[in-house]
Amino acid sequence: MIITFLLLPVTSQNALANDIKLPLLGDSASGIVSKQQEYQLGRTWLKAFRSRVREHDDPLMQQYLEQLLYNLATHSDLEDPRLELVIVNNASMNAFAVPGGIVGFHTGVFAFAENEDQMVSVLAHELAHLSQRHFARRLEAQRATSMITLAGLLGSLVLAATAGGDAGMAAITTTQALALDSRLRYSRSNEQEADRLGLKTLERANRDPAAVADMFETLLRATRYSGSRLPEFLLTHPVTEKRIADARGRAMTTSMRQYPDNPVFYLMQTRALLAIERDNNKAIKHFQAQLDNNAHRPNAARYGLVLAHTRANNFTEARAILAPLLQDNPAELSFVYADINLHIEQGQYSQALSKLNELLEINPNNYPLARLQSEALWQAHRYEEASEVLTTISRTRPEDPMVWYQLAEVRGLAGNISGVHEARAEYFILVGAFDMARKQLALAIKLVAADFKRSAIIRQRLVDLKAMEERVKKL
Numbered sequence: 001m002i003i004t005f006l007l008l009p010v011t012s013q014n015a016l017a018n019d020i021k022l023p024l025l026g027d028s029a030s031g032i033v034s035k036q037q038e039y040q041l042g043r044t045w046l047k048a049f050r051s052r053v054r055e056h057d058d059p060l061m062q063q064y065l066e067q068l069l070y071n072l073a074t075h076s077d078l079e080d081p082r083l084e085l086v087i088v089n090n091a092s093m094n095a096f097a098v099p100g101g102i103v104g105f106h107t108g109v110f111a112f113a114e115n116e117d118q119m120v121s122v123l124a125h126e127l128a129h130l131s132q133r134h135f136a137r138r139l140e141a142q143r144a145t146s147m148i149t150l151a152g153l154l155g156s157l158v159l160a161a162t163a164g165g166d167a168g169m170a171a172i173t174t175t176q177a178l179a180l181d182s183r184l185r186y187s188r189s190n191e192q193e194a195d196r197l198g199l200k201t202l203e204r205a206n207r208d209p210a211a212v213a214d215m216f217e218t219l220l221r222a223t224r225y226s227g228s229r230l231p232e233f234l235l236t237h238p239v240t241e242k243r244i245a246d247a248r249g250r251a252m253t254t255s256m257r258q259y260p261d262n263p264v265f266y267l268m269q270t271r272a273l274l275a276i277e278r279d280n281n282k283a284i285k286h287f288q289a290q291l292d293n294n295a296h297r298p299n300a301a302r303y304g305l306v307l308a309h310t311r312a313n314n315f316t317e318a319r320a321i322l323a324p325l326l327q328d329n330p331a332e333l334s335f336v337y338a339d340i341n342l343h344i345e346q347g348q349y350s351q352a353l354s355k356l357n358e359l360l361e362i363n364p365n366n367y368p369l370a371r372l373q374s375e376a377l378w379q380a381h382r383y384e385e386a387s388e389v390l391t392t393i394s395r396t397r398p399e400d401p402m403v404w405y406q407l408a409e410v411r412g413l414a415g416n417i418s419g420v421h422e423a424r425a426e427y428f429i430l431v432g433a434f435d436m437a438r439k440q441l442a443l444a445i446k447l448v449a450a451d452f453k454r455s456a457i458i459r460q461r462l463v464d465l466k467a468m469e470e471r472v473k474k475l
Contacts, residue, residue, distance in 0.1 A: 035080065040471055042100015046084060047432030050401055056089035056107060056275060057402045059368035060337055064268050065123075068116075069103060072124055075204035077197060078131040084399060091276045093219065097126035110272035112218055116265035117202065117211035124198035124205075125212075132193055208259040266300035267334040274304060280312035299325060306338050315346050333368065340372055349380035367397070374406070383414035394426070401430040418447035422458065425465075434469055438462065 066085050073083060083101045088094075094106040103126050113119035199209045270287075277283045287304035295301045302321050309318035319342060325335050336359065343352035356373045360366065370393050377386035390407040397403055408423035421444035428437035441462050448454040 039080065039082065039100040042084075042098050042102045044432070045098050045100070046086070046102050047430060049086070051431040051433065053088060055402065056087040058087070058271060058275065059371040060334060061107075061268055061271055062087060063367050064264065065105060068120055069123055069127075072120065072127055072201055072205055076124070076127045076131050076201045078127055089275045095122045095126055097129040099130075101130060103127070103130070107272040107275050110269040111276070113215065113269070114218060115211070116262045117208040117259060118215040118218065119265065120205075120207055121198060121202060121211045121215045124201040125194050127201060128194035128197035131197065206259075263297070263299070264332075264334065266297045267303055267332075270300050270304040271307065271334075274307050274311070280308055283308040284312070299329075303334065303338070310338070310342055310345055313345070315342060318342055333366075337368055337372065340369075340376075344372070344376050344379055347379075349376050352376040353380070365396070367393070374410070378406075378410055378413075383410050384416075386410045387414050387416065387419070394423075398426070399430065401427055404430065418444045418454070421447070422461075425461070429465065429468070434465060437465055441465070 062085070065087065069083060069085055070081075073081060080101060083103060086102065086104045088104065088106050090106045091108040091111065092106055093108050093112045094104075095109055096104040098104070103123065105123070109119055109122055113122070195212060199212050202209045202211060273286075274283055277286070284305060287301045287308060290301035291298060291305075302325055306318045306322045306325070309315070309321070318338075322335065322338055322342065325332075326339055329335055336355075340352045340355050343349070343355070353373070353376050356369060356376060359369055360373065363369070370389060374386045374389040374393070377383075377389060387407065387410045390403060390410060394400075394403050394407060404423050404427040408420050408427060411417075411419035411423055421440040425437040425440035425444070428434070428440060441458055445455055445458045445462075448458065
């Protein structure tokens with residue numbers, strides 16, 4: 001059984017503002033929104049965003065960025081550890097923070113950052129906005145326009161994620177006109193505070209605080225060649241020479257030393273560039289040219305060739321380039337992952353599963369390897385086993401829509417129809433389609449009527465669903 005979910009079309013700014021049912025944030029007597037309200041607001045916004053923008057599904061990149069974000073959070077002033085990272089495959093340089101711990105990240109950030117600390121400086125900046133609750137601190141004076149602005153914020157980010165460039169900027173401009181002062185654009189003092197705290201977070205995390213100014217300069221250099229089209233990040237986080245000088249001055253007061261470079265960053269950068277460039281021939285020429293021109297990081301260029309050749313079904317070439325990388329770096333997860341994925345693409349499922357079983361025996365909680373295992377089992381037509389693996393993953397990553405999406409498909413292939421409806425329901429909950437989720441749970445409960453335990457679980461989920469809807473109404 002193949003399950004198809006269609007993303008809602010991106011419509012005009014006004015239509016989005018009218019269509020998106022984002023919650024009101026209390027009244028004039030309730031004061032500034034509470035932290036719990038802020039959290040629920042963010043999760044409501046995320047459901048609406050996910051209904052319109054498909055997240056980038058790359059377990060390796062997801063784990064890499066999540067680990068960076070969570071590590072940074074422990075060194076920041078953020079009190080609430082509940083974070084949700086949303087990756088969008090888009091060439092534009094954009095990142096954003098939404099109340100309630102939502103951090104958005106475009107794959108295009110990798111293309112602009114020259115090293116890991118520069119990229120991390122963007123995440124640290126967004127965490128600073130969250131930790132200081134800049135959104136909530138501005139609500140009191142502008143409560144009357146909060147609803148329009150939240151809808152506009154969603155519409156702007158949807159357009160930036162799907163269309164990018166001029167369309168996103170036009171939408172943000174419209175939002176500013178409607179709300180007088182867009183919540184998407186923080187005040188100058190907010191930006192200065194986020195710069196200062198982001199730099200402190202980098203220092204506490206043992207990262208180069210000078211990366212803040214370096215990243216700003218990289219962005220400004222990029223704008224010199226972009227004409228009138230500014231990266232969305234610069235539109236919402238304006239960079240000036242004074243801001244760069246301030247960041248450079250603050251960094252000078254910290255300890256001046258050499259900071260280690262993480263080679264994994266360049267491998268993830270390669271994955272991001274390949275995700276953006278879908279033309280295999282262009283990708284192969286790009287990475288081959290890097291090698292021919294004595295690239296500073298030849299392993300990253302070779303890794304790009306492996307991935308591009310694999311995607312182009314040039315398996316012999318991919319295997320030949322990967323072999324020395326694996327020999328020199330047998331513990332590098334990116335290379336191991338590429339090796340196993342090659343086996344799967346070649347239909348060598350037993351070899352792939354043998355290697356995966358050994359690795360997961362040592363590290364049973366490795367998310368990318370577990371997803372690869374489910375894929376190998378799926379392609380080998382071992383649907384029930386694939387379903388078991390994805391079910392286990394869903395327990396540790398219950399907020400991941402793609403896990404539930406794939407679980408619904410593989411359960412259908414395994415003949416577990418009630419399980420299909422349950423997984424579909426979880427997917428629909430995560431994208432805010434509560435009515436659809438209720439219908440799926442109603443279908444599931446009919447199929448398991450004779451199973452008291454499963455019936456009780458589904459009934460409880462219906463109760464949970466009703467409570468979710470009530471919380472949204474009360475916000």
